[in-house]
Amino acid sequence: MDQPTPDRSKRQWKFSTFVYFSSILFLLLSIFVLDFTTTDLYKFQSLRFTFTANRIYSYLQFLLGFYNGTPDSNSETVNPGSSTSHCVLWMAPFLSSGGYSSEAWSYILSLRRNLTHPRFRITIEHHGDLESVEFWNGLAKETKELAVELYRTQCRPNETIVVCHSEPGAWYPPLFETLPCPPTGYEDFLSVIGRTMFETDRVNPEHVERCNQMDHVWVPTEFHVSSFVQSGVDSSKVVKIVQPIDVAFFDPSKYEPLDLMAIGDLVLGSKMKNSGLGFVFLSVFKWEQRKGWDVLLKAYLREFSGKESVALFLLTNAYHSDSDFGNKILDFVEELNIEEPRNGYPFVYVIDKHVAQVDLPRLYKAADAFVLPTRGEGWGRPIVEAMAMSLPVIATNWSGPTEYLTEQNGYPLVVEEMSEVEEGPFEGHQWAEPSVDKLRVLMRHVMSNPDEAKVKGKRGRDDMMQKFAPEVVAKVVADQIERIFDEKIRT
Numbered sequence: 001m002d003q004p005t006p007d008r009s010k011r012q013w014k015f016s017t018f019v020y021f022s023s024i025l026f027l028l029l030s031i032f033v034l035d036f037t038t039t040d041l042y043k044f045q046s047l048r049f050t051f052t053a054n055r056i057y058s059y060l061q062f063l064l065g066f067y068n069g070t071p072d073s074n075s076e077t078v079n080p081g082s083s084t085s086h087c088v089l090w091m092a093p094f095l096s097s098g099g100y101s102s103e104a105w106s107y108i109l110s111l112r113r114n115l116t117h118p119r120f121r122i123t124i125e126h127h128g129d130l131e132s133v134e135f136w137n138g139l140a141k142e143t144k145e146l147a148v149e150l151y152r153t154q155c156r157p158n159e160t161i162v163v164c165h166s167e168p169g170a171w172y173p174p175l176f177e178t179l180p181c182p183p184t185g186y187e188d189f190l191s192v193i194g195r196t197m198f199e200t201d202r203v204n205p206e207h208v209e210r211c212n213q214m215d216h217v218w219v220p221t222e223f224h225v226s227s228f229v230q231s232g233v234d235s236s237k238v239v240k241i242v243q244p245i246d247v248a249f250f251d252p253s254k255y256e257p258l259d260l261m262a263i264g265d266l267v268l269g270s271k272m273k274n275s276g277l278g279f280v281f282l283s284v285f286k287w288e289q290r291k292g293w294d295v296l297l298k299a300y301l302r303e304f305s306g307k308e309s310v311a312l313f314l315l316t317n318a319y320h321s322d323s324d325f326g327n328k329i330l331d332f333v334e335e336l337n338i339e340e341p342r343n344g345y346p347f348v349y350v351i352d353k354h355v356a357q358v359d360l361p362r363l364y365k366a367a368d369a370f371v372l373p374t375r376g377e378g379w380g381r382p383i384v385e386a387m388a389m390s391l392p393v394i395a396t397n398w399s400g401p402t403e404y405l406t407e408q409n410g411y412p413l414v415v416e417e418m419s420e421v422e423e424g425p426f427e428g429h430q431w432a433e434p435s436v437d438k439l440r441v442l443m444r445h446v447m448s449n450p451d452e453a454k455v456k457g458k459r460g461r462d463d464m465m466q467k468f469a470p471e472v473v474a475k476v477v478a479d480q481i482e483r484i485f486d487e488k489i490r491t
């Protein structure tokens, strides 16, 4: 290969960045592994140094041409497929609580649990967002152990495919402070894949350029394949890789419903009624304009009144805002100028407490229908979770949900109008403007036709199992990766 001789001084600078950021992941991992208290700080620091230095040392040795050990010789646990030197370095915000993190974990877990004959090993690095100790503490023990094991797995760069699973601004060279992906630039690894997605109708020119630096770009839906290609991403690089959903975990037959009244705060509707909740609509979202909470409240408050046996539960959390959602809703209702119905407003509850991942299935189980009139989604994880839990789902038929939501398995909300994104990094792009009137019709319809809704909900779960179960998606991912190895390394 006619690559230019590497400039070692430059490379060493890059590696010092790598060492620095790697040590943050190590710090969290070792808190778990060694179970140190703060009084052990000194011991902890020195171990951290030793461990991190070892890992980086092996990368350095390799790139400078001194490497001659077997790739996994320092690893204490055996990674399935350890007989192969083929490796995937998956870099994602594994230690943060966002959508990229949950997606990355869903791939890692499905590859590990449901791939019967792996032909490559996997190692991970945290990248692309700030680490959260709270998030790390909330992970299942099994997941933490797996993180440690995968983090310790060592790979030769020249036999490694890198997956950069994050927003393109974090890719090499990063636009903000994060461990770059790939860590040392594009030329040292066998192949580099970018996994990303957007919620609007196009991709920014800066992001298009970053996508085109990748060997492959993985996006979750057909919608993204066309919006990326139309925006200028090289069509030969764009591959659709859907997101897995853990249908064994989100299985309605395994759970009893959560007591919603115990965790929700009543915002609208009279407490005096003691007839129970009646029909429960559930929505799950971050508190931002994109999620269409304004459309949802308008439709619900215009369609229903306090004399009906119906309730709306909003599980939400803050997104660049404070978390006084109750007052935000009251202010919004006041601005709307909807006259309070004679029988009062229908119930609106807010759940702003953290609901642990392990309790999510019980939350869905307590609802009769799920509703999210979003303006745009990358994938729409809560929608898919609700479908896996056999709930009838009403969601905007645009962007992510078009990949899995149909009139057979749910209630797609037809989009007739687009609107302009008014603020943030995607200002000026277009996204969907869901219709309040159409949403009213669908919410009324779902409530009045429970048998039909049940059939669609059941079909929703069937479709999730068939198309997005972990073993199905693990195979899709593994096939893509193996194809790249086959192309690059002739055996």
Ligand SMILES: *[C@@H]1O[C@H](CO)[C@@H](O)[C@H](O)[C@H]1NC(C)=O
Pocket: 113, 114, 248, 470, 471
């Ligand atoms: C996938 O892995 C999960 C967790 O280990 C397991 O419960 C499930 O049965 C597996 N599915 C298949 C088809 O192997």
Ligand SMILES: *[C@@H]1O[C@H](CO)[C@@H](O)[C@H](O)[C@H]1NC(C)=O
Pocket: 067, 156, 158, 159, 489
């Ligand atoms: C990667 O480098 C190692 C050590 O230099 C070498 O033994 C191995 O054959 C290389 N692998 C490939 C696929 O070139």
Ligand SMILES: *[C@@H]1O[C@H](CO)[C@@H](O)[C@H](O)[C@H]1NC(C)=O
Pocket: 397, 398, 402, 407, 412, 413, 414, 415
């Ligand atoms: C939803 O959107 C898809 C893709 O644009 C379209 O093919 C489908 O007909 C739409 N479904 C409904 C019910 O509007």
